[in-house]
């Protein structure tokens with residue numbers, strides 16, 4: 001009976017899950033997380049980020065990520081004990097957009113690692129840049145502008161790569177490195193994403209970039225899944241030589257290198273290409289066919305959906321990424337998520353129970369009262385100056401304001417996801433606020449879709465383990481349909497279904513254009 005390991009190297013921690021597959025019975029038999037700040041204090045990160053005088057700069061330590069991988073593999077080997085021999089394949093997920101810069105000695109060093117010494121102390125001379133810019137970095141506006149101009153405008157960049165140039169994306173970050181330190185850029189032999197870097201450490205050889213994560217670079221042709229020569233030229237010289245090749249998500253990179261088999265007693269399990277955390281979460285939340293989307297209600301709210309045909313947001317706010325299934329996914333971020341709900345909860349002195357009670361005691365549509373809940377700079381739609389706006393809403397009416405914030409969030413999600421062309425019949429709700437069924441009731445009515453709660457706490461790591469299972473079977477000539485891969489693991493809780501109420505759906509259909517006008521007026 002095979003076991004599959006899924007790892008998720010995220011901003012703040014490294015998580016591992018082990019999936020046990022016994023015919024149609026699949027279960028997560030192990031899960032563990034190592035928080036970077038607490039477990040690796042020597043690197044000096046706060047929430048996984050290194051200190052920097054410039055508030056726009058966000059970097060982390062690629063050596064720390066390797067150190068965490070080493071420790072985690074030991075933890076997994078200990079936990080599996082005699083069962084470690086059942087491990088068939090490993091796949092991973094990583095925070096998107098971050099880049100790792102390596103010199104020409106890296107691959108030889110990985111091959112010659114000695115199993116009796118920690119990984120980090122053996123690879124510390126393999127970097128041409130000891131800090132990795134990560135997705136929270138916002139310091140590359142000049143580079144974004146230059147790339148955009150070179151490629152003929154934002155729409156050209158978006159049509160070519162799936163997104164307009166974004167500060168956090170790998171391409172602008174690589175250009176900034178070249179601009180600021182051309183000598184170090186010249187000494188760079190390979191530039192990896194966090195995902196392909198981690199896979200390389202496991203396999204002991206340069207791993208390919210996978211198209212799901214590759215679409216977060218402003219460098220990949222989103223239609224063909226190959227590097228876009230014009231984008232490479234617009235970014236930095238000789239870039240094609242430094243990037244790994246692009247290969248499908250199910251690629252077997254190799255097997256665990258001798259370091260891991262000798263150090264921890266692992267078998268020569270297959271190492272599968274790693275992907276980004278959002279593409280992995282798509283699998284980990286069971287979004288492997290059309291008509292399904294997931295809404296994660298976390299600190300910020302995120303909407304993501306499976307897409308068969310590539311479509312680009314004409315307003316360039318949402319992203320088009322590749323999906324590990326070989327299809328596509330849409331990703332849209334809303335900054336004012338739980339953050340805004342908490343502000344309203346606290347302003348009116350309510351707990352979550354009081355918040356839910358306010359939703360129960362008020363009518364769908366809020367008698368036409370509307371809030372634009374922009375407590376902080378909003379991403380979708382882009383709001384240049386934060387500030388809450390109220391249209392026909394009494395600021396002293398606590399219950400109406402609670403309803404207004406949630407209705408605004410759901411209406412905004414519906415309006416700003418129209419470009420995806422996806423008509424979701426089913427929504428999988430995740431994230432901290434998805435425990436709140438009164439919020440999910442409004443979600444169901446506004447989107448006219450069945451909403452289910454999902455019990456997959458580490459969806460990116462679970463998605464990675466499922467990808468390992470899928471790739472292993474496919475590589476043995478036994479391809480399994482994605483629907484069967486996720487069955488029983490990344491499935492919604494059937495009893496949690498909240499069905500839309502037709503009467504409420506009609507109320508929101510009428511409110512939607514009114515909300516859109518209110519938003520447009522505020523942004524005019």
Ligand code: ADP
Pocket residue numbers: 297298299300338339341342352430431432433434435436
């Ligand atoms: P993140 O992963 O982005 O840090 P989580 O997905 O863990 O966030 O969600 C945490 C949030 O969930 C909290 O900030 C809180 O606002 C929200 N939350 C928790 N319980 C409830 C509830 N009963 N109703 C609404 N929101 C809730």
Ligand code: XUL
Pocket residue numbers: 010011094095096097135168216276277278
């Ligand atoms: C997506 C993004 C984040 C990171 C977080 O574009 O920047 O979701 O992937 O890990």
